[in-house]
Amino acid sequence: MTRRVGVVRFPGTNCEFDTIDAIRMLGGDAEILWHGDPSLKNVDAIVIPGGFAHGDYLRCGAIARFSPVMGAVASFAQEGGPILGICNGFQVLTEAGLLPGALQKNVGMKFLCSMQQVEFVSTQNILGRGSEVGDHLQIPINHFEGNYVCSPEVLSRIETREQIVFRYTDNPNGSTKDIAGVCNEAGNVVGMMPHPERATSALLGSSDGASVIKSFLS
Amino acid sequence: MHFEAKIEVSPRDGIANPEGSTIERALPALGFKTTHNVRVGKLIRLEVEAESVDVAQSLVEDMCNRFLTNPVIEDASVEVLEV
Amino acid sequence: MHFEAKIEVSPRDGIANPEGSTIERALPALGFKTTHNVRVGKLIRLEVEAESVDVAQSLVEDMCNRFLTNPVIEDASVEVLEV
Amino acid sequence: MSAAPEDASVHRALGLSDEEYQEIYRLLGRHPNHLELAMYSVMWSEHCSYKSSKVHLKRLPTEAPWVLVGPGENAGVIDVGDDIAVAIRIESHNHPSAIEPYQGAATGVGGILRDIFTMGARPIAVMDPLRFGPLDDPRSRWIAEGVISGVSGYGNSVGVPTVGGEIVFDETYKGNPLVNVLAMGVLPTERLVLGKASGVGNLAILLGSATGRDGIGGVSVLASSGFDEKSNDADKRPSVQVGDPFEEKRLLEACLELLEEGLVSGIQDLGGAGITCATSETASRGGAGMDVDVSAIHSREEGMEPFELMTSESQERMLAIVEPRHLERVLHISAQWEITASVIGRVTGTGQLRVLDSFDGEVLAELPASTLHDDAPEYKRPMSPPSDLAERRQSDASLGPVNCVEDLLSLLCDPSWVYSQYDHQLFLNTVVGPGNDGTLLRLRHPSTGEETGRGLALSTDGNHRWCYVDPREGTKMVVAEAVMNIACVGAHPLAVVNCLNFGNPEHPEVMWQLSEAVDGMSEACVAFNAPVVGGNVSLYNETNTIDIAPTPVIGVLGMHPALSDPPPTVDLPSDSLLVLLGQEPASNVSMGGSRWAWEIGGCKDGVLPEFDLDEAVRTASFVASSVQKLSLKAVHDIGEGGLAVALAEMAIRSGIGAKLNDYDNHISMFNESGGRVLVVVGNNDLDDFLEAASAEEVTAKVIGQTGGSLLEFGPTVEISVDALIAASESQLPDALGQGTVSA
Ligand SMILES: Nc1ncnc2c1ncn2[C@@H]1O[C@H](COP(=O)(O)OP(=O)(O)O)[C@@H](O)[C@H]1O
Numbered sequence A: 001m002t003r004r005v006g007v008v009r010f011p012g013t014n015c016e017f018d019t020i021d022a023i024r025m026l027g028g029d030a031e032i033l034w035h036g037d038p039s040l041k042n043v044d045a046i047v048i049p050g051g052f053a054h055g056d057y058l059r060c061g062a063i064a065r066f067s068p069v070m071g072a073v074a075s076f077a078q079e080g081g082p083i084l085g086i087c088n089g090f091q092v093l094t095e096a097g098l099l100p101g102a103l104q105k106n107v108g109m110k111f112l113c114s115m116q117q118v119e120f121v122s123t124q125n126i127l128g129r130g131s132e133v134g135d136h137l138q139i140p141i142n143h144f145e146g147n148y149v150c151s152p153e154v155l156s157r158i159e160t161r162e163q164i165v166f167r168y169t170d171n172p173n174g175s176t177k178d179i180a181g182v183c184n185e186a187g188n189v190v191g192m193m194p195h196p197e198r199a200t201s202a203l204l205g206s207s208d209g210a211s212v213i214k215s216f217l218s
Numbered sequence B, C: 001m002h003f004e005a006k007i008e009v010s011p012r013d014g015i016a017n018p019e020g021s022t023i024e025r026a027l028p029a030l031g032f033k034t035t036h037n038v039r040v041g042k043l044i045r046l047e048v049e050a051e052s053v054d055v056a057q058s059l060v061e062d063m064c065n066r067f068l069t070n071p072v073i074e075d076a077s078v079e080v081l082e083v
Numbered sequence D: 001m002s003a004a005p006e007d008a009s010v011h012r013a014l015g016l017s018d019e020e021y022q023e024i025y026r027l028l029g030r031h032p033n034h035l036e037l038a039m040y041s042v043m044w045s046e047h048c049s050y051k052s053s054k055v056h057l058k059r060l061p062t063e064a065p066w067v068l069v070g071p072g073e074n075a076g077v078i079d080v081g082d083d084i085a086v087a088i089r090i091e092s093h094n095h096p097s098a099i100e101p102y103q104g105a106a107t108g109v110g111g112i113l114r115d116i117f118t119m120g121a122r123p124i125a126v127m128d129p130l131r132f133g134p135l136d137d138p139r140s141r142w143i144a145e146g147v148i149s150g151v152s153g154y155g156n157s158v159g160v161p162t163v164g165g166e167i168v169f170d171e172t173y174k175g176n177p178l179v180n181v182l183a184m185g186v187l188p189t190e191r192l193v194l195g196k197a198s199g200v201g202n203l204a205i206l207l208g209s210a211t212g213r214d215g216i217g218g219v220s221v222l223a224s225s226g227f228d229e230k231s232n233d234a235d236k237r238p239s240v241q242v243g244d245p246f247e248e249k250r251l252l253e254a255c256l257e258l259l260e261e262g263l264v265s266g267i268q269d270l271g272g273a274g275i276t277c278a279t280s281e282t283a284s285r286g287g288a289g290m291d292v293d294v295s296a297i298h299s300r301e302e303g304m305e306p307f308e309l310m311t312s313e314s315q316e317r318m319l320a321i322v323e324p325r326h327l328e329r330v331l332h333i334s335a336q337w338e339i340t341a342s343v344i345g346r347v348t349g350t351g352q353l354r355v356l357d358s359f360d361g362e363v364l365a366e367l368p369a370s371t372l373h374d375d376a377p378e379y380k381r382p383m384s385p386p387s388d389l390a391e392r393r394q395s396d397a398s399l400g401p402v403n404c405v406e407d408l409l410s411l412l413c414d415p416s417w418v419y420s421q422y423d424h425q426l427f428l429n430t431v432v433g434p435g436n437d438g439t440l441l442r443l444r445h446p447s448t449g450e451e452t453g454r455g456l457a458l459s460t461d462g463n464h465r466w467c468y469v470d471p472r473e474g475t476k477m478v479v480a481e482a483v484m485n486i487a488c489v490g491a492h493p494l495a496v497v498n499c500l501n502f503g504n505p506e507h508p509e510v511m512w513q514l515s516e517a518v519d520g521m522s523e524a525c526v527a528f529n530a531p532v533v534g535g536n537v538s539l540y541n542e543t544n545t546i547d548i549a550p551t552p553v554i555g556v557l558g559m560h561p562a563l564s565d566p567p568p569t570v571d572l573p574s575d576s577l578l579v580l581l582g583q584e585p586a587s588n589v590s591m592g593g594s595r596w597a598w599e600i601g602g603c604k605d606g607v608l609p610e611f612d613l614d615e616a617v618r619t620a621s622f623v624a625s626s627v628q629k630l631s632l633k634a635v636h637d638i639g640e641g642g643l644a645v646a647l648a649e650m651a652i653r654s655g656i657g658a659k660l661n662d663y664d665n666h667i668s669m670f671n672e673s674g675g676r677v678l679v680v681v682g683n684n685d686l687d688d689f690l691e692a693a694s695a696e697e698v699t700a701k702v703i704g705q706t707g708g709s710l711l712e713f714g715p716t717v718e719i720s721v722d723a724l725i726a727a728s729e730s731q732l733p734d735a736l737g738q739g740t741v742s743a
């Protein structure tokens, strides 16, 4: 059966339709979940896509996390539902406390849009199916606040519990331990700064993101 | 009653502050050679109605904790003044 | 001598402050219904060596005018303390 | 009644000449009041009325069967088939960016995007041709950094990818940067709407940001006590607008939804001259009139006066003309996107624009709406070539200290420091992004997302050196370069937009430059069959009365007819043959206008190399079709810095070198003879390729082989590719690492 994915749209979100396109191309089905509507429309999985929810004002994700839909997303997470936060979505999930740590400004104090190589550090999560630890993927990044930080205690906890999902092989933004993506303890909520939906076609430069999205859809 | 609040949001000690470090790196070339430890935070001002200064203070502190700051990376101090 | 400077950078009066307005619009939904006129600026702290507090003050003011702020849209106030 | 105003200082302080005042008096049949004067002054400004340039712009070719909307509307619109239309426009934000670079650039991006979604199109691409003072000037660096962060900050956040542009540093822009922004959008052809108000009783709804005192510029004198002395009161008024990309994003989504549902009969963005312009323009285009209730305008500050509300240029606002029966739905959609909407006007049948204090209140101003546009003055300003032109043309621009290797290194600059700060991939269309010749985007239907199997190409180009030496020939060469850039990604041109950045129009040489540039552009556009569908004129670009070198910037839109695979890139492959397309210049080719002559030889004069426009047309078309057939292994056009810089850029991209036989002197390396392209073909494909070229009457010559780790221009000039890479990559970061100052 085709997976139905809900893609959350806040005011300021801009990757929602790209994400839907990629999901559909890879065999899933997808529809928009409006931030002001607490209903999840019985979807099987949720993506919080990239963009600038609420203009990224105050802090990325700070305002978005109070949206009516986010209460439902939190319960969905609790029940083990698969949730993927991409870029701004990752920021929203950390602000909402569904993922550990925080994302602050890149060390170079510049927005960065470029192809990046990331490595699978753990496959014990909704994105790892069909991949091996150590697999390398070419996936673009596109962010100003992608510099992952957390307290030393949190870091050692996520390291021992294999919650680090991706690492950059050439750290572009100063992230602690080159972290590019993390998951919650159960592995059903993942946040990543790179944009897998932008790496689903050779015509556009890479299709390495397809495996990640396919795993999410399975 | 009407109050003005000033909220100083600073990067937490021990957390790198890319904005401050970038400024710090640029300063010597501009002739400012004796400056260090630059840290950039936010300054939020707002007006609030409340029955008393204590109520206003705790209201704004609550706002800070729940919303205006992220405790993983920031500290805040709140100052409330009647106007 | 060693000084600590605190620089408060605020948007000039009459200049739009989209960040403040956006925060203001978000507050009622969080239960803060009596808040208005939210303005967001920057808070810069740094340390500086100088012969006297006056020299330190004017050094930091100069830094503000030439580098840290654009006086066309921002006002800055500088406070220098010896440590 | 006399035509002389009671107090002539008022209109003069507003920037209206005595003759212009007389004309207003004649049009109204009475003396205007201050509010009316303010409205005329903003609408008859150079910026809004094009009064100095109009007479020349009329000579541009603007028609073709595929042009749906030409110059004059908010954006040009092209029919690209499959029920898809493309809206395109370019604009300058030069002066605001000189004062507050970040916000100047940010609001420039915001403004051009509104021009696009006003037409019902979803903006899908921005390009940012940028020009700054020299990198060794700290203030120019401050402007450059601020502008680039402004484009990045606004463009990324509003959610439109910035897919290309230019970055140029030159003494001529010190104190007066050029910040041009091009935007392109796509719409279902049937959704095309125009900025027109018709239907008596229809409502004018102001959408978006509250109106503040920002950007009331010159008319702010009305608020001060005296007109002769500069009051500090005006000083306190913010002249700088702050952009809010989040507001713009919501406004964009709301407006597209209103248009999609067919709820508006006309829509217009608010740009220069604010509400005055939007209300009078919509009314006069629709042959109607309008009553405007100033008290209904949602304002950001208290106590704003009618003249402030009517002329404010606050950002992120639109005016929609709506039938009363749709009002409720319009307000609903606005509320959903958290957009403020106020009914501020009503369409009338009188042709008059009336400003009222509430709809049945006092009439504050009343004037025939069309007089603000149609009767704006039109000047035939005196023009003459510079008096020393003949003498300047005698100079030999090839003289100077020559060190081919060092000269080459100094001419390299990797712009990725700039474009890596821009989201250039959003919407999943970017097949060839910034860093190549042209940009190439997949063309998909804006509503259904269906692929057409075709691509849209974009390039922006300018060259102040060529245009300073010879504005007519230089502009021709610039158009050719833009077309050549899109040919390199497999596209043929469909349309051109242009931004004419010139100095003070009161200087006869400047008007001569402008006129020459227009004629050069016209000739080239006719030759390439690419009509001009829009543009913008920015005058008074000067510092301390020194005019900038004339800088027409050309944006070209092209079509790739069959896009299934990525086209060949700039990357040099090994073990292949380098072929030069286009006329190889004679050995005594002129170096006039070349970057080498300006920056190394120290000569800004001379003449341009001879340029054969017809051959350039044939070459461009041959390159485009070769790229489409995927018969090339690499391709790069030759622009500033000449063949040496073009080849070095190719080597830098792949880390692979090449060996040429006889290009080891500065003239053959760095001359900028136009219309040339470097291509790489496989050894086995050479014969077929040369035959195809000759069939199309395109000059083609094998000039070397690729491979190795050195770039050899001949026996005496060689350099390692690693050295080229290091020089190119470090150029911008090193220079900008020197720090910036705002004052
Ligand atoms: N300001 C900028 N913004 C975005 N892209 C830029 C900018 N400056 C240069 N680029 C990109 O870098 C590449 C090289 O630019 P340029 O040297 O001007 O090309 P050309 O000489 O072929 O016209 C182009 O793809 C261009 O779009």
Ligand SMILES: [Mg+2]
Pocket: D436, D437, D438, D485, D636, D637, D638, D639
């Ligand atoms: Mg090129």
